[in-house]
Amino acid sequence: PTRVFSGIQPSGGLTLGNYLGALKRFAEMQKDGVETIYCVVDMHAITVWQDPAKLRQQTREIAAAFLAAGVDPARSILFNQSQVTAHAELAWIFNCVARMGWMNRMTQWKDKAGKNAEAASLGLFAYPALMAADILAYRATHVPVGEDQKQHVELTRDIAIKFNNDFGVNFFPVTEPVIEGVATRVMSLRDGTKKMSKSDPSDQSRINMTDDADTITQKIRKAKTDPEPLPDSIEGLKERPEARNLVNIYAALSRSTPEAVVAEFAGAQFGAFKPKLAELAVSVMAPISDEMNRLMADPAEIDRILGDGADRAEALARPVLDEVHDIVGMIRSR
Ligand code: TYM
Numbered sequence: 322p323t324r325v326f327s328g329i330q331p332s333g334g335l336t337l338g339n340y341l342g343a344l345k346r347f348a349e350m351q352k353d354g355v356e357t358i359y360c361v362v363d364m365h366a367i368t369v370w371q372d373p374a375k376l377r378q379q380t381r382e383i384a385a386a387f388l389a390a391g392v393d394p395a396r397s398i399l400f401n402q403s404q405v406t407a408h409a410e411l412a413w414i415f416n417c418v419a420r421m422g423w424m425n426r427m428t429q430w431k432d433k434a435g436k437n438a439e440a441a442s443l444g445l446f447a448y449p450a451l452m453a454a455d456i457l458a459y460r461a462t463h464v465p466v467g468e469d470q471k472q473h474v475e476l477t478r479d480i481a482i483k484f485n486n487d488f489g490v491n492f493f494p495v496t497e498p499v500i501e502g503v504a505t506r507v508m509s510l511r512d513g514t515k516k517m518s519k520s521d522p523s524d525q526s527r528i529n530m531t532d533d534a535d536t537i538t539q540k541i542r543k544a545k546t547d548p549e550p551l552p553d554s555i556e557g558l559k560e561r562p563e564a565r566n567l568v569n570i571y572a573a574l575s576r577s578t579p580e581a582v583v584a585e586f587a588g589a590q591f592g593a594f595k596p597k598l599a600e601l602a603v604s605v606m607a608p609i610s611d612e613m614n615r616l617m618a619d620p621a622e623i624d625r626i627l628g629d630g631a632d633r634a635e636a637l638a639r640p641v642l643d644e645v646h647d648i649v650g651m652i653r654s655r
Pocket of ligand 1: 330341343464465470473505508516
């Protein structure tokens, strides 16, 4: 039996990287025989300060993005994390299973805490244990994520293995990360060696899911490239990170492969390729951002979908937590 879980933080707007690396693949994983559970992780978001009104707004916006990208509440469970208390309960138990040294080795922790770890929240340090709880509260077998989350899913596996060993049980599955396709690491439009990110200070570095057609076109036109034309094979993209990134984005948006894109545009200048890419990006992203806007006009309906998803998520997670409490030796007498 296959059970898929994944999550997105409501800590800002979404980028083309989130769409191609996560949302698009979440929608594609909805198939008969696969249970898909998707979560807006508001508890993760507050590991760094969030304005309460903005958090509420962004939670709804991320939910709208899931729906607009094709996550269907009739086939998937879609909810926000804080409505299902099993996540917090299991996270505490995992805080007691995981080791400080494991957390210290997380590259996202090192990046986000920076030089001043003393001033970071305790929640930011424990972030990966909550993520393991998200996944394992459902005993999920597969977790689709972008490349940047690989280390966290590996830590989830370590936590599952240590829990099973510590208590002499074979209870939690050893979850597989699913990092597939050409868009697992969409790079910045300004620097092909840096990830496209909502936290990059330059808005020119990314395409936001809410950018309009003119903005998308303008950002692609100004995207950094080198002076060479497109090569005639993907071998020719080595050492050309910006060129490779644009080819990968084109391939992901057109559901094609980098090989096919390079074959089609061999010898073309970027001056000719970029307008084609912009046209393609607008044709894929505009209907999604229109649908997001339509959904956002009815926040009560979004909240209803999240509430319904939370009920269904709770029904799956509660029996798992009951067993966990029993395994750990915690009395439940009411
Ligand atoms: P988050 O909110 O930073 O990102 C959400 C998803 O988008 C992917 N992603 C990218 N993919 C390709 N190229 C990019 N430039 C790019 N930027 C982001 C991320 O890899 C991710 O899949 N810790 C997670 C949220 C989380 C989670 C979970 C995920 C919490 N609990 C349980 C899976 C399972 C995060 O911060 O993702």
